[in-house]
Amino acid sequence: MASQDADPESEMPAAAYDERIIDLDFHMNPTEAELVRYVEDPVAREKFETVEFGMAPRKAKWDAAWAVPGGNEGLFTQGRAEVAEDVETVAEYFAIDDPIVNIGLNNTPTQHNPVQKNAIVRAANDFALDRVIPEDLHCLLMVPQWDPEYAVEEICRLGDKDGFVGAYGWFGPFSLLGDPAFDPMFEALVAYDLPLVLHGSLSFWPQDTPVGDGMLTWTEQLGFDWPVHAMLTAVNAVMSGVFDKFPDLQVVLEEGGHWWIPFARYRMDEFYEMHPEDVKLHPRVHELGNERLQRTPSDYLRDNFHVTTQPMAPPERSADFEQMLTQSMAEDMFLYSSDWPHQTLDPATWAFTDRAFDEDLRAAVLHENAAELFGI
Amino acid sequence: MSTHTDDDGYTHVAAADELEPGTGMGVVVDGVEVALFNVDGEFHATSNRCPHQRAPLCKVGERKINGEKCWNETRGGFTDAPAVACPWHLWEIDLETGEHAASGKQIGVFDVKVENGDVLVSI
Ligand code: FES
Numbered sequence: 001m002a003s004q005d006a007d008p009e010s011e012m013p014a015a016a017y018d019e020r021i022i023d024l025d026f027h028m029n030p031t032e033a034e035l036v037r038y039v040e041d042p043v044a045r046e047k048f049e050t051v052e053f054g055m056a057p058r059k060a061k062w063d064a065a066w067a068v069p070g071g072n073e074g075l076f077t078q079g080r081a082e083v084a085e086d087v088e089t090v091a092e093y094f095a096i097d098d099p100i101v102n103i104g105l106n107n108t109p110t111q112h113n114p115v116q117k118n119a120i121v122r123a124a125n126d127f128a129l130d131r132v133i134p135e136d137l138h139c140l141l142m143v144p145q146w147d148p149e150y151a152v153e154e155i156c157r158l159g160d161k162d163g164f165v166g167a168y169g170w171f172g173p174f175s176l177l178g179d180p181a182f183d184p185m186f187e188a189l190v191a192y193d194l195p196l197v198l199h200g201s202l203s204f205w206p207q208d209t210p211v212g213d214g215m216l217t218w219t220e221q222l223g224f225d226w227p228v229h230a231m232l233t234a235v236n237a238v239m240s241g242v243f244d245k246f247p248d249l250q251v252v253l254e255e256g257g258h259w260w261i262p263f264a265r266y267r268m269d270e271f272y273e274m275h276p277e278d279v280k281l282h283p284r285v286h287e288l289g290n291e292r293l294q295r296t297p298s299d300y301l302r303d304n305f306h307v308t309t310q311p312m313a314p315p316e317r318s319a320d321f322e323q324m325l326t327q328s329m330a331e332d333m334f335l336y337s338s339d340w341p342h343q344t345l346d347p348a349t350w351a352f353t354d355r356a357f358d359e360d361l362r363a364a365v366l367h368e369n370a371a372e373l374f375g376i
Numbered sequence: 377m378s379t380h381t382d383d384d385g386y387t388h389v390a391a392a393d394e395l396e397p398g399t400g401m402g403v404v405v406d407g408v409e410v411a412l413f414n415v416d417g418e419f420h421a422t423s424n425r426c427p428h429q430r431a432p433l434c435k436v437g438e439r440k441i442n443g444e445k446c447w448n449e450t451r452g453g454f455t456d457a458p459a460v461a462c463p464w465h466l467w468e469i470d471l472e473t474g475e476h477a478a479s480g481k482q483i484g485v486f487d488v489k490v491e492n493g494d495v496l497v498s499i
Binding site: 007008009010011013031068069076077078079080081082086089090341343344345346347349350353 | 402403404409410411424429430431432434435440441442443445446447451455461464465466468
């Protein structure tokens with residue numbers, strides 16, 4: 001194990017700079033004015049120029065500002081990448097060779113007006129095409145999943161452009177992928193060979209429900225309701241036959257945790273094997289004329305899903321860490337993500353300082369799985 | 377950087393005016409990474425690696441990329457305790473004890489003195 005003691009200024013262990021690291025969750029935040037320049041629709045644009053595109057009007061919700069001593073630091077703890085050069089500078093600090101950039105408009109799903117949010121998604125994709133991809137950075141293409149028809153349009157408009165290596169959407173309290181209305185979007189994603197990367201969105205558990213209003217800490221809000229929604233997203237897609245209809249569709253759950261994988265794989269299999277009769281009644285499975293799922297539920301999890309690592313939240317003991325990585329099928333399913341520049345930043349130190357990682361596992365998690373999935 | 381250890385065990389690590397208030401500097405003394413801090417003119421020294429995930433504490437106070445567009449312009453900082461707030465996840469580490477209260481984790485703290493404009497650390 002290489003020592004990092006030689007250079008006190010170094011952010012990462014020395015060995016990290018020799019390993020290829022692909023980062024699946026690198027947020028770029030161009031200024032609002034810059035993005036608005038790319039809004040084509042004059043009606044939407046006029047409104048963006050005069051009204052802030054902030055949170056939808058709703059009662060105040062909990063966020064990281066209440067949970068860190070300095071307050072208000074969560075989103076930009078490390079800084080703010082506005083142009084491609086900023087991304088490159090920061091990536092070097094953290095030994096990231098290939099940041100896969102998203103223009104993180106993660107509040108978009110909760111915005112109410114479809115004209116405005118479709119316009120800003122399109123503008124962000126055009127910004128990426130014009131300003132980020134030409135600088136040799138890979139990007140995710142935002143898909144307006146609240147409007148599957150428009151999502152298809154956007155995939156067809158830009159999905160074959162070099163540099164867009166995947167599509168970007170959100171998991172959360174939104175329509176689940178089991179809804180057959182998403183089928184045209186899945187078809188387009190498969191046709192363009194774009195994995196669907198779903199990030200947690202800012203909406204959290206629906207407010208004005210006993211559960212949503214009952215969670216008063218950031219640990220509950222970000223730490224647990226995102227994984228619950230991520231897990232449900234995965235199980236719902238499996239049980240509704242999404243991957244029987246679209247066996248080549250690949251889904252990545254980003255920032256939704258990963259230690260739930262062992263629970264989901266065994267519980268899904270156990271439940272399904274004991275109660276298989278209702279699957280054929282799902283509209284998609286019914287349409288396919290299938291009586292049963294075509295594979296064991298946990299097989300879909302391994303073959304059609306990946307999860308990102310941040311925050312890794314490793315156990316103290318390496319032996320425990322190693323077992324959890326094995327149970328979670330990390331060598332097949334894990335993709336490294338930093339979440340730069342948020343306070344939940346997770347530099348890949350654990351891959352170099354913990355004995356739970358051997359050379360093969362380190363390579364799989366830090367770059368091989370992502371390289372294969374995104375063809376980079 | 378030149379380091380020289382006196383008879384009393386203190387090692388010269390920097391000139392006091394090399395380190396701006398509100399910032400840190402990394403030095404290596406006898407193979408040990410040390411973070412040296414200037415907190416409003418008071419110098420402190422701890423182990424350089426954060427007990428959480430080994431961030432280099434010496435980078436506290438570094439200006440963020442486009443810091444003027446963020447709430448705080450620098451990565452991490454100092455509190456009145458005095459404590460250093462780590463540049464990665466803002467864990468606050470007491471500069472007198474090296475402790476992080478919420479986790480109970482602790483790092484080494486070192487004696488520091490300033491003589492004739494020089495900062496010396498005893499490890
Ligand atoms: S590494 Fe210092 S707070 Fe996380």
